[in-house]
Amino acid sequence: FNFFAGPATMPTSLLQQVSDEMLSYQHSLGYSVVEMSHRSKDFEAIMEHSMSTLRELLEIPNTYEILYMQGGATLQFSAVPLNLCRFDKNETCDYFTTGLWSKKAGEEAKRCFSANEDGPQQVKVHHLNQQSLTQNDSATKVHIDPNTQFVYYCDNETVNGIELKQPPIDMIHPSTKRIPFVCDMSSNLLTRRINITDFDLIYACAQKNFGIAGLTVVIVKKTLLGKAPKWIPSLLDYKVIADGHSLQNTPTTFSIYVADLMFDWIKNQGGVDAMDELCKAKSNKLYDFIDNSNYYSNNIPKHIRSRLNVVFRIKQGDEKLETLFVKLAKERGLIGLDGHRSVGGLRASMYNALSMTAS
């Protein structure tokens, strides 16, 4: 069992297919996907099929564009503010930080704003600790400036084991008229049903729940395209990517091919509802075990516990025992159970392809 937080385990059947097709795509073409021109009809078919399956799986309306980009989820930390802000005086953007990845995204947004005379203070960071996420207290509700270009959050904090599971509307003061949510779903896109129209933009890297590293999917409202200032790099401009059908330059052809197979695999398993059931079954099994133990612990309030990344400690943080645990677990075929280097402890990441039965 591979519990790494990403790149993650893949379905064995799919790896077998990739291996079988490595020399000759679909066993008949006589050459491999890795040798295929991205301008060829064969690759175009892979692109189209993958995007239409993704659209179907997540019920993405035609008012949203699907973009395939590179640079991982991290490059979206810059692409989002660069595309959605014009960097004039009155604009702001709001970042809800619930863990490491949303914190990093806020820092990158500040960097993007730092060339501006009004500077990084236009990026408003709201730290949501576990207490504020648990209390429904009107005093802690965040006021969103009417000039905000977007409200950013990360739905699943991979390192901290926190999953909001819905846009944090409850955290926002009811006087706010419009909430253009931008969401990092890098570690939970395609693991449950979502209402796309709740969002202006969603992005996710592929290497956790739908493939291998290299591909980042961006789902963006079409009305937001073309807002970016002229000076941003063209390959970061969502409109350039949309107009070029994500083939503006050579895309990550192999990662797109694998994602295409993963989308079909998810569909054949029963779609995102089936993934949700599986994620809940896996994580609940572990959370129940931890909660019934005096040895292991997880102190995250139940309603914001992640279905994908279960973080836990031994004896509230005995590092020696945790190191021993990782070693002994590995000897028994359970790999990747160490916590992220920034927080320590233990973590079991259980993405779409992790089966409950050993292969």
Ligand code: PLP
């Ligand atoms: N956002 C989240 C929620 C993540 O879990 C990760 C990686 O683990 C990233 C962003 C960064 O992704 P990448 O390494 O593709 O840049």
